[in-house]
Amino acid sequence: MVHQFLIHSLPVSEEIDDLHGIACVVSDECHWTEWCYQNKCDLPCHLLQCEQVKPNGFCIVRHHLPFCTTAVELQRDAQVRARGGCISSLDCQETEWCMNEICEDACQQLDCSSQGERVCQVTNHHPICKPKVVDEIPDHLGEKHCTNSYQCEGSFICLDYQCKDPCQQDWIKKIKGPCYE
Numbered sequence: 499m500v501h502q503f504l505i506h507s508l509p510v511s512e513e514i515d516d517l518h519g520i521a522c523v524v525s526d527e528c529h530w531t532e533w534c535y536q537n538k539c540d541l542p543c544h545l546l547q548c549e550q551v552k553p554n555g556f557c558i559v560r561h562h563l564p565f566c567t568t569a570v571e572l573q574r575d576a577q578v579r580a581r582g583g584c585i586s587s588l589d590c591q592e593t594e595w596c597m598n599e600i601c602e603d604a605c606q607q608l609d610c611s612s613q614g615e616r617v618c619q620v621t622n623h624h625p626i627c628k629p630k631v632v633d634e635i636p637d638h639l640g641e642k643h644c645t646n647s648y649q650c651e652g653s654f655i656c657l658d659y660q661c662k663d664p665c666q667q668d669w670i671k672k673i674k675g676p677c678y679e
Contacts, residue, residue, distance in 0.1 A: 525562035533562040561588045587623035595623045 520539050522528055528539035535542065543557035548566035555566045567575075575585050583599040584590050590601035605618035610627035617630050643659045644650055650661035 528562065530562060531559045533559075533564075560586070590623065592623065593620040595625075 520528070521537055522534035522539050523537065525533040528534055531541065532539045533542045534540075542559060542562075542564035546557050546564050546566055548555035548557045551566045552568055554568050556568070557564050558567050558572070559565075578585060578599050579589070584596035584601050585599070587595040590596050593604060594601040595604040604620045604623060604625040608618050608625045608627065610616040610618045613627050615630045616627040618625050619628050620626070644656035644661050645659065647655040647661075650656055653664065654661040655664050656662075
């Protein structure tokens with residue numbers, strides 16, 4: 499994995515100058531050394547006073563975000579990465595997070611089964627317990643049956659393992675639902 503960062507004191511390249519100030523919605527639209535701030539690509543380090551935060555501190559940019567660091571910390575980070583370790587979850591695969599300088603399965607520590615029919619899904623390195631979605635139709639039901647409405651065509655919904663027109667259901671007729679407006 500490539501670990502890119504910019505030390506604030508380094509000269510700015512022409513490539514950055516070409517993107518600096520362009521309109522953006524998210525930081526990924528900017529050069530990796532910039533972030534999207536007030537809908538424009540901007541260098542983030544000028545907003546930090548790293549010298550006041552850490553003795554001998556300076557700003558670096560990682561994954562579009564500014565960080566205050568020191569030469570000693572950068573050397574330590576390089577040693578961790580040389581061993582195959584991580585500094586932040588952004589150094590890991592999407593389904594992993596950085597724990598004690600090691601990329602590991604983000605779902606490993608989360609017990610979703612204790613919350614009923616739930617499974618762990620990882621979004622942006624964070625594990626979340628979500629309801630289990632059954633996409634497969636049990637063999638004993640046959641091809642014309644369903645377990646959820648996503649398996650039905652058009653505006654049909656899955657009721658009692660069958661794709662049915664919701665407008666033909668008594669309960670929708672009683673409430674004068676959307677079919678009868």
